[in-house]
Amino acid sequence: MGAEYSSRAISGVLSGSGAFCKFLSANDTGATGGHQSGILVSRSAIALLFGQESIRERILKRTVRIRWQDDFVTESAFTWYESKGELRITRFGRGFPFLKPDQTGTLFVLVRHSREDYCGYFLEAEEDIEAFLDAFGLAPTQTNSLIDTGRIQPRTQEKLAIQEFIDGLREDFPASEEMSAAARRIYEAVYGQSGDGFSGPGPGAGSRMGQARALSGQMEENRNRQKLISPDKSLIEWTNMEYTLFRALEYARYGELIAGGFSSVEEFVRVANMVLNRRKSRAGKSLEHHLCAIFDSRQIAYTAQAVTEGNKRPDFLFPSAEAYHDRSFPVERLTSLAAKTTCKDRWRQVINEADRLKSRPKFLCTLQQGISGAQMDEMQAENVILVVPRPYIRTYPADRQSRIWTVEGFVRYVQEVEDGH
Secondary structure, three states: OOOHHHHHHHHHHHHOOOEEEEEOOHHHHOOOOOOOOOEEEOHHHHHHHHOOOOOOOOEEEEEEEEEEOOOEEEEEEEEEEOOOOEEEEEOOOOOOOOOOHHHOOOEEEEEEOOOOEEEEEEEOOHHHHHHHHHHOOOOHHHOOEEOOHHHOOHHHHHHHHHHHHHHOOOOOOOOHHHHHHHHHHHHHHHHOOEOOOOOOOOOOOOOOHHHHHHHHHHOHHHHHOOOEOOHHHHHHHHHHHHHHHHHHHHHHHHHHHHHOOOOOHHHHHHHHHHHHHHHHHHHHHHHHHHHHHHHHHOOOOOEEOOOOHHHOOOOEEEOOHHHHHOOOOOHHHOEEEEEEOOOOOOHHHHOOOOHHHOOOOEEEEEOOOOOOHHHHHHHHHOOEEEEOOHHHHOOOOHHHHHHOEOHHHHHHHHHHHHOOO
16 A cells, blocks of 8 residues: 555545544454444544434434545445444445454544545555644544644645646646746645736646645635735745646656666657756746736736847836837836846846847846856946845845845836836
8 A cells, every 4th residue: 555545535635525534443443353343433523424413313324335545435334323422334345455453553534525425545554644644734642533624734735736737737748837827826725825816727627626626625714815925925936836846747747757767878868858958948937927927916017028129039028019119108117127047147148138228227037046246246337237036135245235126126116117206
């Protein structure tokens, strides 16, 4: 039994309308040699097993369908014995593989999907048990009770949302814009913060919709707390999330191929080059896409990849390419911004991207963490102003940090220019 079962159990709980877990006792598995029937469940699960029915009869029983390990189904029974104050799950069928003496201590998970349909999981390996308990923030002493899905840990939410996105893809690798948008959606869903105001179908819309709806419900509280956070923090967090998402997709697409080895050096080089080229292409576009989301959230007018003189293409022109090419439009109300993930050796490319703005500052947004004082002096001489997420500014020479603009500072500047201030 592998780690896939802990993942299935976690997903099952999130896609259900209620869940319970407990460690199988010696009485449950028959290890004591007793003759009790079925799995004893604590009274906390009465509502899960019987809904709103009145538990007043001496013996109350009902039949349900339970799918075990997402594999096979039994017609089992829930039974309430009022005289004993006991709640049991019985009728597993001949040859049921999970209630044997050596499985004492296995973690049993029961999930309700509808009044008549449940699913059940048995987690035997320690790593599977720990993964499940950690996912919901449970200590071993907090089992034999209903599961509070509100305690699911953000890292677990993140992994599930990423897997949901990957499972819903119809192609090996989606366009970079879709990857960036997915990263923002996942960050918003998991951490309840967004700076892009993005709306649309959730990660992996159309795939395993039951789990998707569960994730949406689980994260609704976070969404309700959504607020516009600093563009500086947004840019860093979205970029990190997209990197995590992309690495997970790479593993899903190439993991088995790489683990299986290569028949020749040529084949290895071909695959390596394919992976590296896709990484380089994605990284460059990622920053642009996230900046677009920030500008859109602030209702800033801009043109991305506008064509200027000599077929040059600054990454952003504010307020538009049309305004830039309109000679009657005041130059002082035009702004350009280049976006380069790293800029140590490429910053000079931005100097001549827009001839009308030769006398104006050239803004360059980068995720580069630190460059030399000499390079910063060269930039200043060429009237290039760095725009850097606030937390990264500390990595630059202390005596030159005042020259750097934050992303928030640049956004406010463009808003003021576009408003005519």
